[in-house]
Amino acid sequence: AQTVTQSQPEMSVQEAETVTLSCTYDTSESDYYLFWYKQPPSRQMILVIRQEAYKQQNATENRFSVNFQKAAKSFSLKISDSQLGDAAMYFCAYRKYNQGGKLIFGQGTELSVKP
Amino acid sequence: DAMVIQNPRYQVTQFGKPVTLSCSQTLNHNVMYWYQQKSSQAPKLLFHYYDKDFNNEADTPDNFQSRRPNTSFCFLDIRSPGLGDAAMYLCATSRERGGNSPLHFGNGTRLTVT
Numbered sequence: 001a002q003t004v005t006q007s008q009p010e011m012s013v014q015e016a017e018t019v020t021l022s023c024t025y026d027t028s029e030s031d032y033y034l035f036w037y038k039q040p041p042s043r044q045m046i047l048v049i050r051q052e053a054y055k056q057q058n059a060t061e062n063r064f065s066v067n068f069q070k071a072a073k074s075f076s077l078k079i080s081d082s083q084l085g086d087a088a089m090y091f092c093a094y095r096k097y098n099q100g101g102k103l104i105f106g107q108g109t110e111l112s113v114k115p
Numbered sequence: 116d117a118m119v120i121q122n123p124r125y126q127v128t129q130f131g132k133p134v135t136l137s138c139s140q141t142l143n144h145n146v147m148y149w150y151q152q153k154s155s156q157a158p159k160l161l162f163h164y165y166d167k168d169f170n171n172e173a174d175t176p177d178n179f180q181s182r183r184p185n186t187s188f189c190f191l192d193i194r195s196p197g198l199g200d201a202a203m204y205l206c207a208t209s210r211e212r213g214g215n216s217p218l219h220f221g222n223g224t225r226l227t228v229t
Contacts, residue, residue: 033215096213
């Protein structure tokens with residue numbers, strides 16, 4: 001069975017600085033998708049960034065980028081120029097390539113941003 | 116704006132008293148999901164609908180049921196809520212079940228059981 005592990009329950013970053021959130025996963029599949037979701041306090045969960053396992057190039061969305069290491073089964077999220085609005089719970093998630101694959105979440109990392 | 120709407124935001128029910136949570140979507144997505152998220156934990160998939168096809172997770176208690184009367188609406192019924200069912204319930208949609216089709220979440224309904 002696939003599992004997703006986020007080893008950092010809490011992280012803190014100074015405003016305008018860079019922070020990296022860690023995620024590792026376990027799977028025997030070769031094709032799959034990885035996601036980072038953001039869940040601000042009392043607000044809806046939204047997609048931050050996604051990565052296809054068959055793509056070697058790391059995904060980037062503005063200030064958010066990933067470091068995808070397929071052999072190591074690692075998928076970290078880097079947030080550059082951190083802003084107060086980045087404070088949230090961040091979930092790493094895995095999904096199988098084929099239809100029917102459910103989204104499997106990690107335990108989450110709570111990120112606080114200090115002004 | 117197209118979105119996923121959950122009502123109510125907060126729901127209080129008594130131990131053993133049936134409760135229904137609702138979700139609607141204007142995205143016209145094929146798939147609708149229900150997740151249970153307990154405090155400081157990862158969301159856990161309860162079940163999903165692909166169109167009218169219901170798919171239950173193996174470890175979802177029988178106490179939890181769902182209905183999808185049409186594309187836009189999906190309901191979560193808890194037949195006899197226990198104290199352990201207090202949680203945030205998240206509804207989500209996606210265009211397709213797998214692959215790169217991202218999930219779109221509602222704001223959630225926080226259920227309290229007294």
